[in-house]
Amino acid sequence: MNSYQKNKFQKKKNSHELKVCVTPLGGCGEIGKNMTIIENSNDIIVIDAGLMFPKEEMLGIDLIIPDISYLKRNRQRIRGIVLTHGHEDHIGALPYIIPEIDAPIYGTKLTLGLLESKLEEFEIKKPPTLICIKPKDKITLGSFQVEFFRVSHSIADGVGLAIFTNIGIIMHTGDFKVDQTPIDGELIDFHKIAEYSNQGILLLLSDSTNVERSGYSPSEKEVGEHLYNAFAEAKKRIIVTTFASNIHRIKQVIDCAIRYNRKVAITGMSMNRTISMAAKHGYLPNVNNKVMIPFEDVRRHLSKRIVIITTGSQGEPMSALSRMATNSHKHLKIEKDDMVIISARVIPGNESSIANTINNLFRLGAEVVYEKVSEVHVSGHASSEELKLMLNLARPKFFVPVHGEYRHLVHHTKLAQKVGIPENNIFILENGKKLELTKDKARIIGSVSSGMVLVDGKGVGDVGNIVLRDRQHLANDGMVIVLISIHKQSGKLNSPLEIISRGFVYVRGSEELFTKAKLKIEIALNECLSKNNNLPDIKNTVTGILKKFFYEEIERRPMILPLIVEI
């Protein structure tokens, strides 16, 4: 290698090293399945790996995970998966991803605790390496270093990330709010953020979920006051439902119980599992044998002395609370003047099941306290004033809003402009878009494959547009099967037509409709057979005739399946 060549090689190497790319694989242009990758030519860090709940048009789908084909192709560069907190939309895709990607996973104690119980359910063959970190820990992942800093959120033990690269600091807030009076006393780490800012933050990625809300999100502590007030008015048992992972909320419920001299029982599998895990790790210091009683012992105490914490805040049909509301819970009947507190937000799509649960509880005589009528829930995401605070504190050169639908990202870019970040330094990255950064420039250089992988039962990715379109069709107007048996030699119908329908009309009241339909098909069939038409032609003819006939008669378009048996 001569000196010229050497120089060129050096330059090339340097130019490679002095570029970092940021690509969201989920969570940008949508709420959920959060996942972002940071990479240079040697190393990749994966931030979070969440799931998303299906939209209503995705019939029969259980959940959605990010498309990780880009990561699979670049397996050997992945140095680690870094988790910001333990919510499903940040860790829920891991059971599906771990078998594909062999990399250590970093997270705080509670985050890993939640992940572990999830992995147990899935019976993962080769368990991943889990490495527990604390805020202010700094780890090295290839040529990157990652420092964790405390943030407040609606789950305990959340962190943001400062990623030290050779071109500057990339800061990722994770999900956060600015809670000035957090339950566990752990403030969002203003000082660390200020420190990074003083060193110079090249790029900030910040949570956009609540950007449409003006002002500040109230402190979790304010929920406590409203819970206290509700408890004061309760005449009989109090039943509280919230997300199992909302440890601070559960702590506050138990505090209220202690103050009002009530015992606490827990029902619901995930609630039981999470509370014991959190208590074991020290997140619920008020859980002890004096206040907690087994659920079976509830009946041994006066109604006025009982608090029950349960699952079902989203009106899930099989949850303990839904069963109570429909009077089908084995061990607990709702009685007049029982109080039910729904201390959770409504996940979009669950509005009507939650409303049903509330209506049914009222029908049974319970008093129901919920977000619309009392402030028994606050959001865990920063409202616009907090987002501005974060932007002003971090003072990044470049800004990318994350965690939001397109409109949230747009609103967040406007906030950033308001606090002085130049429009050209702000980038809306939708999933898959690759942002390339140097010390002083940033530009979108293309995109990698990204998208939704649908999970239905054990099937991951085997349900796509064709299957969904068929389900949609079947869901709207059902189906009609026409069973035709043709005698091959004579070219005649062998036996009468059979029409079988499901989800189309109430069969017993529709004899006339089907008789007419049969007549139409028979005439057409005989014509086809006399012309010696081939099977596909016959099928098309039958389908066309029935389609037209049913639409004219009752304005429905069932899926039509002609089945021909040749003898």
Added chain:
Amino acid sequence: MNSYQKNKFQKKKNSHELKVCVTPLGGCGEIGKNMTIIENSNDIIVIDAGLMFPKEEMLGIDLIIPDISYLKRNRQRIRGIVLTHGHEDHIGALPYIIPEIDAPIYGTKLTLGLLESKLEEFEIKKPPTLICIKPKDKITLGSFQVEFFRVSHSIADGVGLAIFTNIGIIMHTGDFKVDQTPIDGELIDFHKIAEYSNQGILLLLSDSTNVERSGYSPSEKEVGEHLYNAFAEAKKRIIVTTFASNIHRIKQVIDCAIRYNRKVAITGMSMNRTISMAAKHGYLPNVNNKVMIPFEDVRRHLSKRIVIITTGSQGEPMSALSRMATNSHKHLKIEKDDMVIISARVIPGNESSIANTINNLFRLGAEVVYEKVSEVHVSGHASSEELKLMLNLARPKFFVPVHGEYRHLVHHTKLAQKVGIPENNIFILENGKKLELTKDKARIIGSVSSGMVLVDGKGVGDVGNIVLRDRQHLANDGMVIVLISIHKQSGKLNSPLEIISRGFVYVRGSEELFTKAKLKIEIALNECLSKNNNLPDIKNTVTGILKKFFYEEIERRPMILPLIVEI
């Protein structure tokens, strides 16, 4: 008849006359399909006849109307149908009910105008008698008299009803709010309500829709201010969407256009029809040739000089706005800096389609203004302080909350108790419950048939639980048909099995699954055939085996349909 008998008869007759019954057939325990009947032994009045939009689990259903079998059985006693206002949830069931019930229909000019254009669409054979009334008109319907009084709502020309019976006044608010500064200057008629109250209101039926909101609903005029502010910031075209029936809103949009020297064009069939009807009847005095231009002429004007009023406020896929948002509108392409104002509430169930529309409009570079980020919409229903005002003004002896889910009705009873109505004088009537009133007593005496009649295409009531359950099943996991052809004489399979699936798995990637499934069935079939099992047994066996097999393999439960052809 001796004097004893005569006396007894007299008494019986009197006791009949001095009783009035009130029964909701819709709108109580649900939002929508509002319909209430008031009756004595001779006469029935029907108040409103609305539709409801289907819940998400009612797959393929277009709309829901009340069960009117009770009215059909008592046809000869019906003296009239009285309409409070022209919204779908108050008049939308009429096209289905008119052919069954021959009674005159009473409503204000706008209400009847909206009804007429609806009836035209339906091509009703024998059009009903429509009788136009004004507020303060008093009509006689059998032994009842009905006086109409003005109320404010999110549609113009709404009225409440004072029904004079021989035991006292029954007052029905219709849908209302207390707008102290209404657009058309027509205040809710406090004085008439006070007058009825002075005469003594026996029973009040009052709108519960917004009972969960504290305080007052803002005046429609406040929307005008926010519209003005939005208009001031618009750089190019302004596209406004709202409900076609919200005449006051449309008037305000046109006022803004005039003030900012913009021309107004209208697109969307229902919007065009409603605006011309309302203008013809004098509800839109600002509609004239100076401000209005045909939609085709939009391109001839500067962007800054244009306002377009359009349909699509609920993200309806075929609406003009949705087509603009997906860049598939024939005549209008959204450009950067166009402003879209969504001046309407989100009807529950439409959240995600509206969110999609907003996101897509932002993607095209439009500025989108909607309820969450600007107060460009206010509710047309009374909040809790207004409801208390109504209760205090009316001072009824008995109270029945209407128009609400069960929880709304419960909250409304609590308000009524707060303002001093005794708990025993308040009744929650769910649909079908019959409240019997005398001069000084009220009690629920039983119930009449009521419920949901599902409309799907031209079919009214032919889709029930069985069909819906099948649609649900098909929607979740699709279906698998097994076509089996058996040779009757030999008792053997005639040809290989065929498996056809739809909405189940992606067939091309699932060859192995189906091969395995066929093998399982063949083994079982041969066993069945050798045992000479009958057809139903064979079908059950095949269904059972496949169910188990598919669940074990991929955790799905498709509908399984074995079809057997015997030769």
